[in-house]
Amino acid sequence: xxxxxxxxxxxxxxxxxxxxxxxxxxxxxxxxxxxxxxxxxxxxxxxxxxxxxxxxxxxxxxxxxxxxxxxxxxxxxxxxxxxxxxxxxxxxxxxxxxxxxxxxxxxxxxxxxxxxxxxxxxxxxxxxxxxxxxxxxxxxxxxxxxxxxxxxxxxxxxxxxxxxxxxxxxxxxxxxxxxxxxxxxxxxxxxxxxxxxxxxxxxxxxxxxxxxxxxxxxxxxxxxxxxxxxxxxxxxxxxxxxxxxxxxxxxxxxxxxxxxxxxxxxxxxxxxxxxxxxxxxxxxxxxxxxxxxxxxxxxxxxxxxxxxxxxxxxxxxxxxxxxxxxxxxxxxxxxxxxxxxxxxxxxxxxxxxxxxxxxxxxxxxxxxxxxxxxxxxxxxxxxxxxx
Numbered sequence: 001x002x003x004x005x006x007x008x009x010x011x012x013x014x015x016x017x018x019x020x021x022x023x024x025x026x027x028x029x030x031x032x033x034x035x036x037x038x039x040x041x042x043x044x045x046x047x048x049x050x051x052x053x054x055x056x057x058x059x060x061x062x063x064x065x066x067x068x069x070x071x072x073x074x075x076x077x078x079x080x081x082x083x084x085x086x087x088x089x090x091x092x093x094x095x096x097x098x099x100x101x102x103x104x105x106x107x108x109x110x111x112x113x114x115x116x117x118x119x120x121x122x123x124x125x126x127x128x129x130x131x132x133x134x135x136x137x138x139x140x141x142x143x144x145x146x147x148x149x150x151x152x153x154x155x156x157x158x159x160x161x162x163x164x165x166x167x168x169x170x171x172x173x174x175x176x177x178x179x180x181x182x183x184x185x186x187x188x189x190x191x192x193x194x195x196x197x198x199x200x201x202x203x204x205x206x207x208x209x210x211x212x213x214x215x216x217x218x219x220x221x222x223x224x225x226x227x228x229x230x231x232x233x234x235x236x237x238x239x240x241x242x243x244x245x246x247x248x249x250x251x252x253x254x255x256x257x258x259x260x261x262x263x264x265x266x267x268x269x270x271x272x273x274x275x276x277x278x279x280x281x282x283x284x285x286x287x288x289x290x291x292x293x294x295x296x297x298x299x300x301x302x303x304x305x306x307x308x309x310x311x312x313x314x315x316x317x318x319x320x321x322x323x324x325x326x327x328x329x330x331x332x333x334x335x336x337x338x339x340x341x342x343x344x345x346x347x348x349x350x351x352x353x354x355x356x357x358x359x360x361x362x363x364x365x366x367x368x369x370x371x372x373x374x375x376x377x378x379x380x381x382x383x384x385x386x387x
Contacts, residue, residue, distance in 0.1 A: 005069075300312070
């Protein structure tokens, strides 16, 4: 089917600019799409997508060289992809955006933060494209939030990111009228993390038949890894003799050491001997990094086999690791270091889900029943079940 057409589009998705790959159902094209590094499948958009860059665009062309590729939208879309129309932005506003992007890079913010903050400010300027940037006021920011963030039901965390981006934008471009001091971030949602019991974790690992999948689940839990740390973990950073792993350049550009569970070593050696990865601990096709979505997929499948009905993600295993450490009596400071948290307040959330201290708290109902039983006749039984 040489006359098949591969259509490329752009969209800001998962906090980054993505190239969306559309084509009519064709097994050969599907197999080719699966060879693109770091590509992911979106069930909601019914297409493959990959983070946009000139290099990946060239890779897509090389992969589908025998087919017709329609990439006109990608070539005509500016590097900053917005939810609002950017065609009416002035050259001055575009220069301000480019300068803001360079300013963030100069301040050594992470790529994710640079991309997110630039997008948020870009979308804001596109919304008020008829207003000169220096004339933007706090009231216009409030109206924008009411019309965009509230109506579209954006999360509080995204609104907090937008306020943070505005505060930095004010520092970069002090000519704007709005006051950064008067910009208030809404309070965070305080959700307690989902935690598996120790028995559920063991059973989850046992029902996972695929050796690679079992090793991935075991190392995430036994070392408390983030999903990004797992897929970027290189073999040279694993020291089996010392039972240590060094996590390089993790969140916040920090390195840290974590311990390898002694009970995990036989599974680890079996996995390395069977699959013989060349660079990364877990690899996809052509020795490329494994995709995070693949981990989520087989984890969901293992949860079904284990009859676990909680909503379980790779981060749930990390939450479970921290909670079980706390229940085992490990000091909170050590847990903070093992997790790579910058602030102890972040680690403190696990004190709300750990059972260690809660087990020593007696319900007033238990106390009342015990007191009644001690004062009642020895033959008298108090039954509150009604049976």
